[in-house]
Amino acid sequence: MTCLEIKNITKKFGDTKVLRGISFEMEKGEVIAIIGSSGSGKTTLLRCINFLEKCDTGSITVNGTEIYNAEKRDQYSDNYIRKSRLNFGMVFQSFNLFPQYDVLKNITLAPELMQIKRKMPDTEKKNIRRQIKEEAYELLKTVGLSEKAGAYPCELSGGQQQRVAIARALAMKPQILCFDEPTSALDPELTGEVLKAIKSLRDAGRTMIVVTHEMEFAKNVADRVIYMSDGIIEEIGTPQQIFSDAQSEKTRAFLQKSNYEF
Amino acid sequence: MFQTVIMSLNEGFLKTLEIFFLTLLGALPLGLIISFGSMSRFRPVKWFVKTIVWVVRGTPLMLQLLIIFYGPGKIFGTQFNIWGTGDIGRNVAVCVAFIINYACYFSEIYRGGIESIPRGQYEAGQVLGMTKSQVFFKVILMQVVKRIIPPMSNEIITLVKDTSLARIILVYEIIWAGQSFIKSSGAIWPLFFTGIYYLLFNGLLTVVFGYIEKKLDYYRG
Numbered sequence: 480m481t482c483l484e485i486k487n488i489t490k491k492f493g494d495t496k497v498l499r500g501i502s503f504e505m506e507k508g509e510v511i512a513i514i515g516s517s518g519s520g521k522t523t524l525l526r527c528i529n530f531l532e533k534c535d536t537g538s539i540t541v542n543g544t545e546i547y548n549a550e551k552r553d554q555y556s557d558n559y560i561r562k563s564r565l566n567f568g569m570v571f572q573s574f575n576l577f578p579q580y581d582v583l584k585n586i587t588l589a590p591e592l593m594q595i596k597r598k599m600p601d602t603e604k605k606n607i608r609r610q611i612k613e614e615a616y617e618l619l620k621t622v623g624l625s626e627k628a629g630a631y632p633c634e635l636s637g638g639q640q641q642r643v644a645i646a647r648a649l650a651m652k653p654q655i656l657c658f659d660e661p662t663s664a665l666d667p668e669l670t671g672e673v674l675k676a677i678k679s680l681r682d683a684g685r686t687m688i689v690v691t692h693e694m695e696f697a698k699n700v701a702d703r704v705i706y707m708s709d710g711i712i713e714e715i716g717t718p719q720q721i722f723s724d725a726q727s728e729k730t731r732a733f734l735q736k737s738n739y740e741f
Numbered sequence: 742m743f744q745t746v747i748m749s750l751n752e753g754f755l756k757t758l759e760i761f762f763l764t765l766l767g768a769l770p771l772g773l774i775i776s777f778g779s780m781s782r783f784r785p786v787k788w789f790v791k792t793i794v795w796v797v798r799g800t801p802l803m804l805q806l807l808i809i810f811y812g813p814g815k816i817f818g819t820q821f822n823i824w825g826t827g828d829i830g831r832n833v834a835v836c837v838a839f840i841i842n843y844a845c846y847f848s849e850i851y852r853g854g855i856e857s858i859p860r861g862q863y864e865a866g867q868v869l870g871m872t873k874s875q876v877f878f879k880v881i882l883m884q885v886v887k888r889i890i891p892p893m894s895n896e897i898i899t900l901v902k903d904t905s906l907a908r909i910i911l912v913y914e915i916i917w918a919g920q921s922f923i924k925s926s927g928a929i930w931p932l933f934f935t936g937i938y939y940l941l942f943n944g945l946l947t948v949v950f951g952y953i954e955k956k957l958d959y960y961r962g
Protein backbone atom coordinates (compact mmCIF):
# COMPACT_ATOMS: atom_id res chain seq x y z
CA MET A 480 0.00 0.00 0.00
CA THR A 481 1.35 3.40 -0.95
CA CYS A 482 1.78 5.36 2.20
CA LEU A 483 3.37 8.54 0.96
CA GLU A 484 3.38 10.10 -2.45
CA ILE A 485 5.53 13.14 -3.15
CA LYS A 486 4.85 14.79 -6.48
CA ASN A 487 7.05 17.33 -8.18
CA ILE A 488 8.11 19.33 -5.13
CA THR A 489 10.11 22.47 -5.87
CA LYS A 490 11.42 25.07 -3.48
CA LYS A 491 13.23 28.35 -4.04
CA PHE A 492 14.98 30.52 -1.48
CA GLY A 493 15.18 33.91 -3.15
CA ASP A 494 16.65 33.09 -6.53
CA THR A 495 18.28 29.81 -5.58
CA LYS A 496 16.31 26.77 -6.63
CA VAL A 497 17.03 24.33 -3.84
CA LEU A 498 14.56 21.64 -4.87
CA ARG A 499 13.91 21.27 -8.58
CA GLY A 500 11.17 18.70 -8.87
CA ILE A 501 11.24 15.86 -6.37
CA SER A 502 8.85 12.95 -6.84
CA PHE A 503 8.81 9.57 -5.15
CA GLU A 504 6.46 7.15 -3.49
CA MET A 505 6.93 4.94 -0.53
CA GLU A 506 5.16 1.89 0.81
CA LYS A 507 3.97 1.39 4.33
CA GLY A 508 6.76 -0.15 6.36
CA GLU A 509 9.41 0.92 3.91
CA VAL A 510 12.64 2.61 4.93
CA ILE A 511 14.16 5.09 2.50
CA ALA A 512 17.64 6.49 3.02
CA ILE A 513 18.49 9.79 1.36
CA ILE A 514 22.13 10.45 0.61
CA GLY A 515 23.79 13.29 -1.25
CA SER A 516 26.41 15.94 -0.90
CA SER A 517 26.10 18.99 1.29
CA GLY A 518 23.71 21.57 -0.12
CA SER A 519 21.87 19.13 -2.37
CA GLY A 520 18.58 19.91 -0.62
CA LYS A 521 18.07 16.88 1.64
CA THR A 522 17.18 18.91 4.71
CA THR A 523 14.95 21.22 2.69
CA LEU A 524 13.06 18.22 1.33
CA LEU A 525 12.38 16.89 4.83
CA ARG A 526 11.37 20.37 5.98
CA CYS A 527 8.90 20.64 3.11
CA ILE A 528 7.43 17.27 3.97
CA ASN A 529 7.02 18.41 7.59
CA PHE A 530 5.65 21.81 6.53
CA LEU A 531 8.47 23.67 8.21
CA GLU A 532 8.83 25.13 4.74
CA LYS A 533 6.01 25.48 2.25
CA CYS A 534 7.08 24.15 -1.10
CA ASP A 535 6.44 26.31 -4.17
CA THR A 536 4.94 23.59 -6.34
CA GLY A 537 4.01 19.99 -5.85
CA SER A 538 1.79 17.91 -3.65
CA ILE A 539 2.00 15.53 -0.71
CA THR A 540 -0.37 12.59 -0.47
CA VAL A 541 -0.63 10.34 2.58
CA ASN A 542 -2.57 7.06 2.39
CA GLY A 543 -4.33 8.20 -0.75
CA THR A 544 -5.44 11.58 0.59
CA GLU A 545 -3.80 14.68 -0.78
CA ILE A 546 -2.96 16.65 2.35
CA TYR A 547 -1.00 19.39 0.65
CA ASN A 548 -0.98 20.92 -2.78
CA ALA A 549 1.17 23.97 -3.39
CA GLU A 550 -1.51 25.46 -5.66
CA LYS A 551 -3.68 25.89 -2.58
CA ARG A 552 -0.88 26.88 -0.23
CA ASP A 553 -2.47 30.17 0.75
CA GLN A 554 -5.77 28.54 1.63
CA TYR A 555 -4.44 26.22 4.31
CA SER A 556 -5.03 27.48 7.83
CA ASP A 557 -2.38 27.20 10.53
CA ASN A 558 -4.60 24.71 12.22
CA TYR A 559 -4.89 22.55 9.12
CA ILE A 560 -1.12 22.54 8.64
CA ARG A 561 -0.65 21.68 12.28
CA LYS A 562 -2.98 18.69 12.00
CA SER A 563 -1.45 17.53 8.72
CA ARG A 564 1.96 17.63 10.30
CA LEU A 565 0.92 14.87 12.67
CA ASN A 566 1.23 12.40 9.82
CA PHE A 567 4.96 12.91 10.12
CA GLY A 568 7.47 12.78 12.90
CA MET A 569 10.76 14.62 12.70
CA VAL A 570 14.06 13.93 14.39
CA PHE A 571 16.56 16.74 14.04
CA GLN A 572 20.30 16.65 13.66
CA SER A 573 20.67 18.74 16.82
CA PHE A 574 18.06 16.82 18.90
CA ASN A 575 16.23 19.99 20.01
CA LEU A 576 15.03 18.52 23.27
CA PHE A 577 13.31 20.95 25.63
CA PRO A 578 16.03 21.68 28.21
CA GLN A 579 13.71 22.73 31.02
CA TYR A 580 11.81 19.44 31.09
CA ASP A 581 13.01 16.02 32.14
CA VAL A 582 13.06 13.16 29.70
CA LEU A 583 9.57 11.93 30.55
CA LYS A 584 8.03 15.37 30.21
CA ASN A 585 9.81 15.92 26.90
CA ILE A 586 7.94 12.90 25.61
CA THR A 587 4.55 13.49 27.25
CA LEU A 588 4.26 17.26 26.75
CA ALA A 589 2.92 17.26 23.19
CA PRO A 590 0.50 14.33 23.62
CA GLU A 591 -0.89 15.95 26.75
CA LEU A 592 -1.35 19.30 25.05
CA MET A 593 -3.06 17.52 22.18
CA GLN A 594 -5.38 15.26 24.14
CA ILE A 595 -6.23 17.08 27.33
CA LYS A 596 -8.90 19.72 26.93
CA ARG A 597 -9.55 22.31 29.58
CA LYS A 598 -13.22 21.41 29.94
CA MET A 599 -12.63 17.74 30.71
CA PRO A 600 -13.51 16.39 34.13
CA ASP A 601 -10.49 15.87 36.33
CA THR A 602 -10.77 12.09 36.45
CA GLU A 603 -10.70 11.90 32.68
CA LYS A 604 -7.65 14.18 32.58
CA LYS A 605 -5.95 11.95 35.09
CA ASN A 606 -6.70 8.84 33.09
CA ILE A 607 -5.36 10.35 29.90
CA ARG A 608 -2.23 11.56 31.67
CA ARG A 609 -1.64 8.13 33.10
CA GLN A 610 -2.03 6.46 29.76
CA ILE A 611 0.29 8.92 28.04
CA LYS A 612 2.84 8.30 30.76
CA GLU A 613 2.60 4.55 30.36
CA GLU A 614 3.11 4.87 26.63
CA ALA A 615 6.09 7.14 27.23
CA TYR A 616 7.71 4.55 29.50
CA GLU A 617 7.05 1.96 26.81
CA LEU A 618 8.77 4.18 24.22
CA LEU A 619 11.69 4.80 26.54
CA LYS A 620 12.09 1.07 26.82
CA THR A 621 12.22 0.65 23.04
CA VAL A 622 15.04 3.21 22.81
CA GLY A 623 16.75 1.63 25.82
CA LEU A 624 16.48 4.55 28.23
CA SER A 625 13.98 3.40 30.83
CA GLU A 626 16.22 4.43 33.69
CA LYS A 627 16.62 7.99 32.39
CA ALA A 628 13.00 9.11 32.66
CA GLY A 629 13.79 11.65 35.35
CA ALA A 630 17.01 13.00 33.87
CA TYR A 631 17.30 16.41 32.22
CA PRO A 632 18.64 16.67 28.67
CA CYS A 633 21.81 18.40 29.88
CA GLU A 634 22.58 15.31 31.93
CA LEU A 635 22.50 13.01 28.91
CA SER A 636 25.06 12.16 26.24
CA GLY A 637 24.31 13.19 22.68
CA GLY A 638 23.38 9.65 21.74
CA GLN A 639 20.97 9.41 24.66
CA GLN A 640 19.46 12.78 23.80
CA GLN A 641 18.89 11.69 20.23
CA ARG A 642 17.20 8.52 21.40
CA VAL A 643 14.91 10.59 23.62
CA ALA A 644 14.15 12.75 20.59
CA ILE A 645 13.17 9.61 18.70
CA ALA A 646 10.87 8.51 21.52
CA ARG A 647 9.38 12.00 21.65
CA ALA A 648 8.59 11.91 17.94
CA LEU A 649 7.05 8.43 18.25
CA ALA A 650 4.79 9.58 21.08
CA MET A 651 2.67 11.47 18.56
CA LYS A 652 2.14 8.23 16.63
CA PRO A 653 3.24 9.51 13.23
CA GLN A 654 2.67 7.46 10.08
CA ILE A 655 6.06 8.34 8.75
CA LEU A 656 9.13 9.20 10.75
CA CYS A 657 11.72 11.51 9.22
CA PHE A 658 15.33 11.73 10.38
CA ASP A 659 17.67 14.52 9.33
CA GLU A 660 21.20 13.24 9.79
CA PRO A 661 20.40 11.85 13.24
CA THR A 662 24.01 10.97 13.98
CA SER A 663 25.93 13.86 12.42
CA ALA A 664 26.18 15.82 15.66
CA LEU A 665 27.43 12.83 17.61
CA ASP A 666 30.87 11.59 18.52
CA PRO A 667 31.68 8.55 16.41
CA GLU A 668 31.42 6.17 19.34
CA LEU A 669 27.85 7.33 20.02
CA THR A 670 26.44 6.91 16.51
CA GLY A 671 26.08 3.16 16.94
CA GLU A 672 23.45 3.30 19.66
CA VAL A 673 21.26 5.69 17.67
CA LEU A 674 21.58 3.69 14.47
CA LYS A 675 20.71 0.58 16.44
CA ALA A 676 17.56 2.26 17.74
CA ILE A 677 16.56 3.20 14.19
CA LYS A 678 17.27 -0.31 13.03
CA SER A 679 14.99 -1.74 15.68
CA LEU A 680 12.24 0.62 14.53
CA ARG A 681 12.61 -0.76 11.04
CA ASP A 682 12.28 -4.27 12.41
CA ALA A 683 9.09 -3.15 14.11
CA GLY A 684 7.73 -2.13 10.72
CA ARG A 685 8.01 1.65 10.94
CA THR A 686 7.86 3.72 7.78
CA MET A 687 10.90 5.98 7.80
CA ILE A 688 12.84 8.46 5.71
CA VAL A 689 16.42 8.81 6.91
CA VAL A 690 18.77 11.46 5.57
CA THR A 691 22.23 10.20 6.38
CA HIS A 692 25.90 10.33 5.62
CA GLU A 693 26.37 6.83 7.04
CA MET A 694 26.72 4.83 3.85
CA GLU A 695 27.10 1.56 5.68
CA PHE A 696 23.84 2.23 7.50
CA ALA A 697 21.99 3.20 4.33
CA LYS A 698 23.18 0.05 2.69
CA ASN A 699 22.23 -2.27 5.50
CA VAL A 700 19.04 -0.76 6.83
CA ALA A 701 17.24 0.96 3.95
CA ASP A 702 14.90 -0.79 1.56
CA ARG A 703 15.62 1.87 -1.01
CA VAL A 704 18.20 4.60 -1.34
CA ILE A 705 17.72 8.01 -2.92
CA TYR A 706 20.77 9.86 -4.13
CA MET A 707 20.06 13.58 -4.33
CA SER A 708 22.15 16.04 -6.24
CA ASP A 709 21.43 19.72 -6.94
CA GLY A 710 17.83 19.53 -5.84
CA ILE A 711 16.77 16.53 -7.88
CA ILE A 712 16.69 12.80 -7.34
CA GLU A 713 19.63 11.71 -9.41
CA GLU A 714 19.05 8.05 -8.72
CA ILE A 715 16.72 5.89 -6.68
CA GLY A 716 16.91 2.15 -6.14
CA THR A 717 17.66 -0.67 -3.78
CA PRO A 718 20.90 -0.40 -1.82
CA GLN A 719 22.23 -3.11 -4.10
CA GLN A 720 21.43 -1.02 -7.20
CA ILE A 721 22.84 2.21 -5.78
CA PHE A 722 25.94 0.95 -4.05
CA SER A 723 27.02 -1.80 -6.42
CA ASP A 724 25.47 -0.91 -9.71
CA ALA A 725 24.87 2.86 -9.88
CA GLN A 726 23.67 3.93 -13.32
CA SER A 727 24.52 7.60 -12.96
CA GLU A 728 28.03 8.89 -13.29
CA LYS A 729 27.28 11.46 -10.56
CA THR A 730 26.19 8.79 -8.12
CA ARG A 731 29.35 6.83 -8.66
CA ALA A 732 31.49 9.92 -8.26
CA PHE A 733 29.69 10.79 -5.02
CA LEU A 734 30.11 7.33 -3.58
CA GLN A 735 33.75 7.33 -4.48
CA LYS A 736 34.25 10.73 -2.88
CA SER A 737 32.57 9.60 0.33
CA ASN A 738 35.17 6.88 0.49
CA TYR A 739 32.68 4.17 0.05
CA GLU A 740 34.50 0.94 -0.61
CA PHE A 741 32.69 -1.30 -3.02
CA MET B 742 13.04 63.78 66.75
CA PHE B 743 14.21 60.36 65.66
CA GLN B 744 10.70 59.01 65.77
CA THR B 745 9.32 61.93 63.75
CA VAL B 746 11.97 61.41 61.14
CA ILE B 747 11.32 57.69 60.88
CA MET B 748 7.58 58.29 60.59
CA SER B 749 8.02 60.67 57.71
CA LEU B 750 10.61 58.52 56.04
CA ASN B 751 8.26 55.55 56.34
CA GLU B 752 5.52 57.57 54.72
CA GLY B 753 7.85 58.56 51.89
CA PHE B 754 9.10 55.03 51.49
CA LEU B 755 5.58 53.72 51.27
CA LYS B 756 5.07 55.96 48.28
CA THR B 757 8.38 54.74 46.84
CA LEU B 758 7.18 51.15 47.19
CA GLU B 759 3.83 52.01 45.69
CA ILE B 760 5.43 53.49 42.59
CA PHE B 761 7.80 50.54 42.41
CA PHE B 762 5.17 47.81 42.56
CA LEU B 763 2.62 49.54 40.37
CA THR B 764 5.31 50.13 37.76
CA LEU B 765 6.30 46.47 37.80
CA LEU B 766 2.68 45.38 37.62
CA GLY B 767 2.11 47.47 34.50
CA ALA B 768 5.51 47.36 32.83
CA LEU B 769 6.21 43.61 33.02
CA PRO B 770 3.23 42.62 30.81
CA LEU B 771 3.26 45.80 28.72
CA GLY B 772 6.92 45.17 27.94
CA LEU B 773 6.05 41.75 26.54
CA ILE B 774 3.45 43.27 24.25
CA ILE B 775 5.91 45.93 23.11
CA SER B 776 8.55 43.27 22.46
CA PHE B 777 6.09 41.38 20.26
CA GLY B 778 5.47 44.62 18.41
CA SER B 779 9.16 45.23 17.86
CA MET B 780 9.52 41.70 16.46
CA SER B 781 6.41 41.95 14.29
CA ARG B 782 6.72 40.75 10.74
CA PHE B 783 4.35 43.56 9.77
CA ARG B 784 6.81 46.35 8.98
CA PRO B 785 4.70 49.43 9.92
CA VAL B 786 3.98 47.98 13.38
CA LYS B 787 7.60 47.07 13.87
CA TRP B 788 8.90 50.51 12.92
CA PHE B 789 6.22 52.33 14.89
CA VAL B 790 7.07 50.37 18.03
CA LYS B 791 10.80 50.69 17.47
CA THR B 792 10.45 54.45 17.13
CA ILE B 793 8.57 54.70 20.40
CA VAL B 794 11.18 52.58 22.17
CA TRP B 795 13.91 54.77 20.71
CA VAL B 796 12.24 57.97 21.94
CA VAL B 797 11.48 56.61 25.39
CA ARG B 798 14.92 55.14 25.92
CA GLY B 799 16.60 58.12 24.31
CA THR B 800 15.20 60.82 26.60
CA PRO B 801 15.48 61.25 30.37
CA LEU B 802 12.76 59.78 32.52
CA MET B 803 12.65 63.11 34.34
CA LEU B 804 11.70 64.88 31.11
CA GLN B 805 9.06 62.25 30.37
CA LEU B 806 7.55 62.75 33.82
CA LEU B 807 7.31 66.48 33.26
CA ILE B 808 5.85 66.14 29.77
CA ILE B 809 3.30 63.54 30.79
CA PHE B 810 2.22 65.51 33.82
CA TYR B 811 2.22 69.07 32.47
CA GLY B 812 1.87 68.31 28.76
CA PRO B 813 -1.86 67.73 28.37
CA GLY B 814 -2.87 70.85 30.34
CA LYS B 815 -0.18 73.20 29.04
CA ILE B 816 -0.40 72.21 25.39
CA PHE B 817 -4.10 71.61 24.84
CA GLY B 818 -5.49 74.00 27.45
CA THR B 819 -6.52 73.54 31.03
CA GLN B 820 -9.67 71.59 30.18
CA PHE B 821 -7.34 68.84 28.96
CA ASN B 822 -5.46 68.64 32.23
CA ILE B 823 -6.40 65.00 32.67
CA TRP B 824 -4.46 64.59 35.90
CA GLY B 825 -6.39 67.21 37.83
CA THR B 826 -4.68 69.14 40.57
CA GLY B 827 -4.80 66.68 43.46
CA ASP B 828 -2.40 64.01 44.69
CA ILE B 829 -4.22 61.20 42.95
CA GLY B 830 -3.64 62.78 39.56
CA ARG B 831 0.06 63.19 40.29
CA ASN B 832 0.36 59.60 41.39
CA VAL B 833 -1.39 58.31 38.33
CA ALA B 834 0.80 60.47 36.08
CA VAL B 835 3.92 59.13 37.79
CA CYS B 836 2.79 55.55 37.30
CA VAL B 837 1.91 56.13 33.66
CA ALA B 838 5.32 57.66 32.96
CA PHE B 839 7.20 54.94 34.84
CA ILE B 840 5.23 52.12 33.28
CA ILE B 841 5.81 53.38 29.74
CA ASN B 842 9.48 54.03 30.40
CA TYR B 843 10.20 50.71 32.06
CA ALA B 844 8.05 48.72 29.65
CA CYS B 845 10.30 49.94 26.85
CA TYR B 846 13.45 48.84 28.67
CA PHE B 847 11.87 45.50 29.61
CA SER B 848 10.72 44.98 26.03
CA GLU B 849 14.29 45.09 24.80
CA ILE B 850 15.37 42.59 27.43
CA TYR B 851 12.47 40.31 26.48
CA ARG B 852 13.30 40.65 22.81
CA GLY B 853 16.92 39.75 23.42
CA GLY B 854 15.81 36.74 25.45
CA ILE B 855 13.24 35.56 22.95
CA GLU B 856 15.58 35.95 20.00
CA SER B 857 18.32 34.05 21.79
CA ILE B 858 16.24 30.87 21.86
CA PRO B 859 17.35 28.68 18.94
CA ARG B 860 14.91 28.24 16.07
CA GLY B 861 15.11 24.48 16.62
CA GLN B 862 13.13 24.83 19.84
CA TYR B 863 10.19 26.36 17.98
CA GLU B 864 10.45 23.81 15.22
CA ALA B 865 10.61 20.89 17.62
CA GLY B 866 7.37 22.11 19.19
CA GLN B 867 5.76 22.71 15.82
CA VAL B 868 6.51 19.28 14.38
CA LEU B 869 4.96 17.76 17.50
CA GLY B 870 1.71 19.44 16.54
CA MET B 871 1.72 22.23 19.11
CA THR B 872 -0.04 25.49 18.34
CA LYS B 873 2.00 28.68 18.16
CA SER B 874 0.85 29.78 21.60
CA GLN B 875 1.54 26.36 23.11
CA VAL B 876 5.05 26.53 21.69
CA PHE B 877 5.53 29.97 23.19
CA PHE B 878 4.09 29.32 26.62
CA LYS B 879 5.15 25.71 27.14
CA VAL B 880 8.51 25.59 25.38
CA ILE B 881 9.96 29.06 24.91
CA LEU B 882 8.81 31.24 27.79
CA MET B 883 10.48 29.38 30.64
CA GLN B 884 13.78 29.36 28.76
CA VAL B 885 13.43 33.08 28.14
CA VAL B 886 12.74 33.73 31.82
CA LYS B 887 15.89 31.90 32.81
CA ARG B 888 17.98 33.91 30.39
CA ILE B 889 16.58 37.32 31.28
CA ILE B 890 16.70 37.11 35.07
CA PRO B 891 20.15 38.76 35.38
CA PRO B 892 19.43 41.77 33.13
CA MET B 893 15.93 42.11 34.58
CA SER B 894 17.23 42.19 38.15
CA ASN B 895 19.59 44.97 37.12
CA GLU B 896 16.78 46.97 35.61
CA ILE B 897 14.45 46.39 38.53
CA ILE B 898 17.04 47.54 41.04
CA THR B 899 17.50 50.67 38.95
CA LEU B 900 13.74 51.17 39.12
CA VAL B 901 13.85 51.25 42.92
CA LYS B 902 16.24 54.18 42.77
CA ASP B 903 14.51 55.90 39.85
CA THR B 904 11.33 56.25 41.88
CA SER B 905 13.02 59.24 43.54
CA LEU B 906 12.46 61.17 40.31
CA ALA B 907 8.77 61.35 41.12
CA ARG B 908 9.36 64.36 43.37
CA ILE B 909 9.88 66.49 40.27
CA ILE B 910 6.10 66.58 39.95
CA LEU B 911 5.64 66.92 43.70
CA VAL B 912 5.04 63.33 44.69
CA TYR B 913 6.19 62.89 48.27
CA GLU B 914 8.62 59.99 48.11
CA ILE B 915 11.36 59.13 50.57
CA ILE B 916 14.15 61.44 49.40
CA TRP B 917 11.86 64.40 49.54
CA ALA B 918 10.79 63.25 52.98
CA GLY B 919 14.41 63.14 54.11
CA GLN B 920 15.43 66.39 52.51
CA SER B 921 12.55 68.31 54.04
CA PHE B 922 14.28 68.07 57.44
CA ILE B 923 17.17 70.22 56.20
CA LYS B 924 14.77 73.10 55.75
CA SER B 925 12.70 72.51 58.86
CA SER B 926 15.39 71.67 61.42
CA GLY B 927 18.75 71.91 59.66
CA ALA B 928 19.38 68.17 60.10
CA ILE B 929 21.10 66.42 57.20
CA TRP B 930 21.15 62.91 58.66
CA PRO B 931 17.52 62.09 57.73
CA LEU B 932 18.46 62.55 54.08
CA PHE B 933 21.47 60.28 54.46
CA PHE B 934 19.33 57.85 56.35
CA THR B 935 17.10 57.31 53.31
CA GLY B 936 20.06 55.45 51.81
CA ILE B 937 19.57 52.73 54.41
CA TYR B 938 16.04 52.14 53.15
CA TYR B 939 17.27 51.78 49.59
CA LEU B 940 20.08 49.48 50.60
CA LEU B 941 17.87 47.22 52.63
CA PHE B 942 15.20 46.99 49.99
CA ASN B 943 17.66 46.36 47.19
CA GLY B 944 19.39 43.81 49.36
CA LEU B 945 16.08 42.02 49.70
CA LEU B 946 15.53 42.13 45.94
CA THR B 947 19.01 40.76 45.33
CA VAL B 948 18.24 37.83 47.61
CA VAL B 949 14.92 37.20 45.85
CA PHE B 950 16.54 37.24 42.41
CA GLY B 951 19.32 35.01 43.63
CA TYR B 952 16.70 32.58 44.85
CA ILE B 953 14.84 32.57 41.52
CA GLU B 954 18.11 32.10 39.64
CA LYS B 955 18.96 29.17 41.84
CA LYS B 956 15.49 27.70 41.37
CA LEU B 957 16.00 27.78 37.61
CA ASP B 958 19.48 26.39 37.87
CA TYR B 959 18.30 22.77 37.74
CA TYR B 960 18.91 22.67 33.98
CA ARG B 961 21.34 24.10 31.48
CA GLY B 962 20.72 25.43 28.00
Ligand SMILES: Nc1ncnc2c1ncn2[C@@H]1O[C@H](COP(=O)(O)OP(=O)(O)OP(=O)(O)O)[C@@H](O)[C@H]1O
Pocket residue numbers: 492497515516517518519520521522523524
Ligand atom coordinates in the same frame (compact mmCIF):
# COMPACT_ATOMS: atom_id res chain seq x y z
N1 LIG C 1 16.19 29.24 4.84
C1 LIG C 1 17.05 29.28 3.80
N2 LIG C 1 17.29 30.43 3.15
C2 LIG C 1 18.13 30.47 2.11
N3 LIG C 1 18.81 29.42 1.63
C3 LIG C 1 18.62 28.24 2.22
C4 LIG C 1 17.73 28.11 3.34
N4 LIG C 1 17.74 26.81 3.72
C5 LIG C 1 18.59 26.18 2.89
N5 LIG C 1 19.11 27.03 2.00
C6 LIG C 1 20.05 26.67 0.91
O1 LIG C 1 19.54 25.56 0.25
C7 LIG C 1 20.57 24.67 -0.15
C8 LIG C 1 20.23 23.29 0.31
O2 LIG C 1 20.25 23.24 1.71
P1 LIG C 1 19.92 21.94 2.53
O3 LIG C 1 20.12 22.30 3.94
O4 LIG C 1 18.60 21.42 2.13
O5 LIG C 1 21.06 20.94 2.05
P2 LIG C 1 21.46 19.53 2.62
O6 LIG C 1 21.42 18.59 1.47
O7 LIG C 1 20.63 19.20 3.80
O8 LIG C 1 22.97 19.75 3.05
P3 LIG C 1 23.78 19.15 4.31
O9 LIG C 1 24.23 17.80 3.90
O10 LIG C 1 24.93 20.10 4.48
O11 LIG C 1 22.86 19.15 5.48
C9 LIG C 1 21.84 25.23 0.44
O12 LIG C 1 22.55 25.86 -0.58
C10 LIG C 1 21.39 26.23 1.47
O13 LIG C 1 22.29 27.29 1.54
Ligand SMILES: [Mg+2]
Pocket residue numbers: 521522523659660
Ligand atom coordinates in the same frame (compact mmCIF):
# COMPACT_ATOMS: atom_id res chain seq x y z
MG1 LIG D 1 21.01 18.94 5.86
